[in-house]
Amino acid sequence: MRLSDRARTADVPGSRTIKVGFAVHRSAASGRRPGPVVYTSGGPGSGSIQLTGYLSEMIPGRDRDVVVIEQRGSRWPEPALECPEIARGVLDALAGPGPMRAETAGIARGANACRERLARQGVDLRGYTTAEIAAEVADLRRALGYPKWNLFGVSYSTRSMLAAAAADPDGVRSVVLDSFLPAEVDWYGDAQANLDATLRRRAGAGRRRLTQLWRGVTALRGSDRRPGGRGRRGSG
Structure with a gap:
């Protein structure tokens, strides 16, 4: 290098x-x-x-x-x-669950502290x-x-x-x-809103998929109980 x-x-x-x-x-x-x-x-x-x-x-x-x-x-x-102040803010946010605003506020304070220190260093x-x-x-x-x-x-x-x-x-x-x-x-500014929107979409897709699976299981159970159904019964 x-x-x-x-x-x-x-x-x-x-x-x-x-x-x-x-x-x-x-x-x-x-x-x-x-x-x-x-x-x-x-x-x-x-x-x-x-x-x-x-x-x-x-x-x-x-x-x-x-x-x-x-x-x-x-x-x-x-x-x-180097900005160890930001790293400490991130670690504090990861230490335990808390409101999003409180977590990001700690990181923002770390960023401001880092900026002020670097300015003092010229x-x-x-x-x-x-x-x-x-x-x-x-x-x-x-x-x-x-x-x-x-x-x-x-x-x-x-x-x-x-x-x-x-x-x-x-x-x-x-x-x-x-x-x-x-x-x-604005990747950083929009990150939380984009993540929330993605999770909502995936959650909706997940609920629809679970509903489809449950309907399939219910249909199989009904077929198993009907005469001539293809479901396999235990012999015990």
């Missing part, structure tokens, strides 16, 4: 820089093809470097380089935005955005000397890869989006 320097907020003069981790897996194929696959995980903030070998195995013929980029703020970049959170991640993708392509490459995003990183394609159209050969997350979707 290597680290590249980039301004924390590219549009703010004099802003500090962070080191962004990336890995390059060079294809050893005799027919190595131009245009590597570049990947960053979703999350936001999920790790990516550990998937380098797996991604290289996914490519048919293993004839393209694979470049994996860690999102700023995740584990390997410097600084890493971290400018304006630099941790989808646009900044996208700009890093374009900067890294130029730094590594690839004329074009193929963008691969999953879940949240489908947003950053689309933004990277828009920011660097001449350097993009193709874009692959897995579990696409449209920009207008």
Whole structure:
């Protein structure tokens, strides 16, 4: 893994820089093809470097380089935005049943505490955005000397890869989006309502299925009791 320097907020003069981790897996194929696959995980903030070998195995013929980029703020970049305050809020919420509002309020307090601590440490959170991640993708392509490459995003990183394609159209050969997350979707804000709606639909489907099964069992019992029924009776 290597680290590249980039301004924390590219549009703010004099802003500090962070080191962004990336890995390059060079294809050893005799027919190595131009245009590597570049990947960053979703999350936001999920790790990516550990998937380098797996991604290289996914490519048919293993004839393209694979470049994996860690999102700023995740584990390997410097600084890493660790938030144990949020983790404590999640653990407290899991410790016992309680009203949803109380559970989420504890997590929100942890997030606010983390934000305040990072601000005291001099971290400018304006630099941790989808646009900044996208700009890093374009900067890294130029730094590594690839004329074009193929963008691969999953879940949240489908947003950053689309933004990277828009920011660097001449350097993009193709874009692959897995579990696409449209920009207008508020995944976190809508998560609870979506989960509730899904459970209601599944519960309704489950009740209908149980009703059908019960009717089937009742029909079999009736057939078993009728003369000439096909049901098998015990001999005891």
